[in-house]
Amino acid sequence: MMTATESVCPVCLARLPAYREQDGDDGWLVRTCPKHGLFRTRYWHGPPGPQGWDRPKIPKPGTEPLGTAPGPGCPYVCGLCPEHHQRTCTVVLEVTGRCNLGCPVCFADAGSASAPDPSLADIAARLVQARQQAGPANLQISGGEPTMRADLPDIVAAAKAAGFPFVQLNTNGLALAADAALAPRLAAAGLDSVFLQCDGVSDAVHTALRGRPLAREKRAAMEACAAARLGLVLVATLVPGVNVAEVGELVRLAAKLAPGVRGVHFQPAACFGRYPGDGASAPRLTLPELLAALEAQTGGELRADDFHAPCCEHSLCSFSASFFVGPDGRLAVSGGGNCCDTGAAAIPAEDGARQSMAFVARQWGPAKAAPEPAAICDDFDRFLATAASRPKLSVSAMAFMDAWTLDLERARGCCIHVAVPDGRLIPFCLYNLTAADGTALYRPKPCA
Template sequence: MPTRKYTYYDYTISLCPECLKRIDAKIVFENNNVYMLKRCPEHGNSKILIADDVNYYKNIRNYNKPSETPYRFNTKTDYGCPYDCGLCTDHEQHSCLTVIEITDRCNLTCPTCYAGSSPTYGRHRSLEEVKKMLDTIVANEKEPDVVQISGGEPTLHPHFFEILNYAKSLPIKHLMLNTNGIKIAKDVKFAQRLKTYAPDFEIYLQFDSFKNAVLQQMRGADLQNIRKQALKHLNIVNLSTTLVVTLQKGLNDNEIGEIIEYALQQKCVRGVTFQPTQIAGRLENFNASTDRITLTEVRRKILEQTKIFHDDDLIPVPCNPDSLVMGYALKLNGKILPLTRYINPSDLLDNTKNTIVYEQDEDLKQQMFDIFSTGISPDKASTKLHSLLCCLPFVKAPQLGYENLFRIIIMEFVDAYNFDVRAIKKSCVHIVNKDYKIIPFETMNLLYRDEKINTLKKLQKN
């Protein structure tokens, strides 16, 4: 009988990358790669690489856990995902991390900016608007896990510290500041003032490359010295910092290991987050067929470019396993000890079993779920690890603090090319829009930021 050159694996709903209409999609395996095949009646067939590791992709399905929903939904389900964001009642995950953009303005004009920010674009949100955004998050979550203050460049906002004061007055477990670091680099006193918002406060510092040519292409500026000076000031005050690396294939993906090694030498750095470039926003000079990098490619390059992590150290995050990978390591006496490898993931996720590898303790199982969640405050995770490490081999558990932890995250924001409705329904990184609705970060950039959604709804209705 005639045979196809691929193995059919699954079915999902995706989007046409041209018109953004919902279309059927097949997931297939071919030469150890995972592809999405789809056909738009108007724009024809497309074949998109979504993973370069079949075994890892198949293993993702073993990491699903029961959905945790917000206390309040904001919209009804009328048109079908992703046309009802807000969050609609059909969404399957609450906000592990919620972003608020307090300004459109920025002191850079990055070619990779998903929001199109620049020194002249848009406006600052009023203090009242920002407070309402924060209140919306609290109404949905009661005690939000992580809230990230973003922009544009949030440190430019004229009421920046008033915003931080209000956020710290709310029952938010962990507050982040997403910044390009320019203001921190120029003024150590600014870093010192930021330190007063600790604990449960963290800097999410843009850090894409060590090379000027790469920074010029991604950020439109030479930021090498700015990044180093910002880290110098953050190290002085020892303010918890995560380095955030936007990755583009063939541009800075060969620096992954170097960035991890550099981060491990910084006193203030608690981890590195790698974000494959999402095809949305300004994104100048980007070729979707050659420049996209998948989550599994990033994971593989981490393993290839460092001697620290092994294959079982970087696992899917149960709240959204399609889009998130995480690995924890312990920094102890100048050595780096990956922690994830000591846990049997199947035992953590199999609810039919009553034991895990090193301890017959259901509470310990829940601790591991907490630790491997983007919603847990890292400060809280360190206290959990103190008791957890007693149960693992070859590890002594001294008095641990957040400084002993190092976390690797891969956070893939799906776009119109690799859009998979299953992953979107489990999205746990959300953003508050101008109508004070909470929307998955991915669909905000694809459909809601420039109001494309209104045109699509009209087409759907007709």
Template sequence: MAQLIQIKPRGLISEKLSLREGERLIRYTQSICPECNRLLEAIVLERENKVFMRKVCPEHGEIEELYFGSYKMYERFSAYWKDGKGTLAPNVPMERCMCPYNCGLCSNHLSHSGLANIIVTNRCDLTCWYCFFYVKKGLEGAYVYEPTIEQIVEMVRMLRSERPVPGNSVQITGGEPTLREDLIDIIKAIKNEGIDHIQLNTNGITIALKGPEYAIALRKAGVSNLYLSFDGVTPKTNPKNHWEVPYVLDACRKAGLGVVLVPTVIKSINDHELGLIIRFAQRNMDIVRAVNFQPVSLTGRLTKSEREKYRITIPDCIKRIEEQTEGEITEEDWFPVPSCTPLSDFIQFLTKKPKYELSIHFACGAGTYVFKDDETNKLVPITRFVDIKGLIEFLEEEVEEMKSGRPRLVSLGRFVLKLKSFIDESKEPKGLKFAEAIADVVIKHSYEAVGRLQLKSLFLGMMHFQDKYNQDEERLQRCDIHYLTPDLRIIPFCSFNVIPEFYRDRIQQKYGIPVEEWERKTGRKLEDGLYRGVLRRGKHHPNCGCDLANYKVTKEVLQPSCACSTIHSSKIGAATVSN
């Protein structure tokens, strides 16, 4: 496994950072003060099988924050820590960076862009209480930020100039991107610059209102999939688009446009529905390709008790999923994102060409694949029939041998011969042919093979973005989700949003216009774009998900616990679940 490399303390560590009874030091790092943004020495420590960060600001005192909800999982995930390729064409070239004050990317950044976000507007048709991003009328210094197509093209060209791996994956985001009337033209312009994968981050309301024709237009313009906000299966947990999501899925089915469901997970608000969200995705696996859970980032001034009320970490979410799926998906089924780098390294050495690698910090994200067993209707995690750890170790060994001079064809032959030994075909879902698909990916570099797997699987992911309370320079330096900006910088997500006064707000002020000026120019009021709940009148769509919440899981079937049919336009059959 990769060697763990860490930031070392620059000088004397404050006595206030010394360990206390029952604590164990894991590593040193650097962080910022959530009040004044001062760069601070910090320690990451273990206490009672949980991981915490502690830092002390000379002016604002001690800040301690839950970092990772399970030390056992932290230790297992840390085995996959890896430094990435970085960038050979930094926007901020410098011998010694002052992270996080000069992001853009700098010479010391350790990961290339895995996904580049382009904000096309900061207007939104919703006003979600936990969202920090949309422009709010009436606030001093409120600006509407909407870069021109020409500016967007220049941003994409900067992404494509990254080396050794030119960026080729973009997420169009906001605000709500579908409020841009020229969105189709924006998508086409991005696609014309050689971007292979375009993801549209949306609440889906415009698509629900406009229907399949709009979804088809998005797909034809170049959108690969929707990144669809979805916080729960009931109106209480998902008031933003509970009524609209089923219509979005209907439109995407007709358009052949895949969907990723994206729940923002907030402790005490919707963390009791993570299993039901997966059940909803399972029921719609013909069009839902993934669920990407995002534990909430806490913004603003919050007391410690307030943070404890809402703070949830990746291990906490994984534990709840195990409980709420009654053990169908366990914590051992999850691997950190950088665990996939041995496969990309193996392909890179075979082809002698730099390949995409997801070299983010192991605490940033995790994932697993699940497959549906058509006979039992159960979800079968990939770890049930593939020895993932053994396969990773084999690939790492082969990469080291190729580095030492072993001919590539010898390693390729060994891969073909050994691959099936890591797969228990007796436990493999019928018709999957996993070994054949993986061989096509490695040998033929076949996107079609990846597509075949996607159609038979559901990817479950976790991505925990940082905030000022748990900000960690070790994680920031390895970030591979970046923002493209009109000043032609490429800024890591957890700088852009964690310190908005340095990055997001300053950039949007510089390249945006005051709300009042925007209203004069367009002849519209900002609030005119707010959604008026057209689809929330009358009965719910039959696929809204309420029935999942109102059914109780037993060993035989999801049993009804209330008269759910009274609020639906038609009944839905209960999804069977076997244990």
């Protein structure tokens, strides 16, 4: 079975006709560049096959482009352009290129050789502009490492003042672990959630992916966030042969720490930024392989059938599910955990985005406190008390695309958009896309 789409050449980034080829439960992206030949990359491996994972969406109406002009078309004129099929669900704003780690898997290629940080006034203006363009989207403050900035609480406050209803910090957690006052300051400024880089439970995993043993610092950061009542999501970059064997243990740890930990989010490594290797031969972890690993490593407590395709982004990009956490730490799938549940029926893309944003804010934000016994007056109050006493944990994954797996149909359905200094909103995978020689499609090269 073959489905037409478009892609790019991983060598020269020229746009090419492409097709998705299904072979049993495997999916392959195939295209041929007149200069550089045939490229055939597997993006899906195992049940359910790609056709069985479809959640159709009705594209949003086209809009006038921001900061773009007629030209070569997608993917070269992002801003967003009229060909884009989904509204912004999450705005990513990079506030620094500096970092206190040198991770080999960094998609931002962050480090000391970076441009000067934008001023607080510049960031505040960009936040207002991004809010006007994106509407009431969620915001993720990113970098580099945002905690390198002493004025980070002021940036959080500026994001809230700009009208972003849900503000999340993407961080490695080292500053949160070292400074007990930082998490409360961020919470007081309006921060809702922390997206904490945490690739596993062992020092060996952190050493391999981040360059040093960090298990102690990660636990300290978790404790700091919980004490400050910040929503906390553990985020693992997954590399085959390095840390895939710890996905079950990471979920167990999150369940043990719930409701302080609100979710676990997995990101199979993609070949862009600083990630080494040839994307044609690099080991890849696909979403169904991750589902199988979660089921096997939790002894069937999490089942592949518990998870659903997204209602916001393209079906092939992610999965998620919500689980009740029992008193013994065991997980039971929550029947009402889907961000939307429409079966096979197509939904308007914008409706899916709104439902997804609301689910993220509800699940990844701070846990709601149970009502005091004296405040329980009726059955509804008792229902709320019961719900609050049963913490939920979300388990999700996002499969980023690189130059070898870029499917422009998927890219046009992207809802995670990077706000760049000139005011444009660029789909995340396109912003980070790099050719085989390191040439970037959009991301500026670090300063020498």
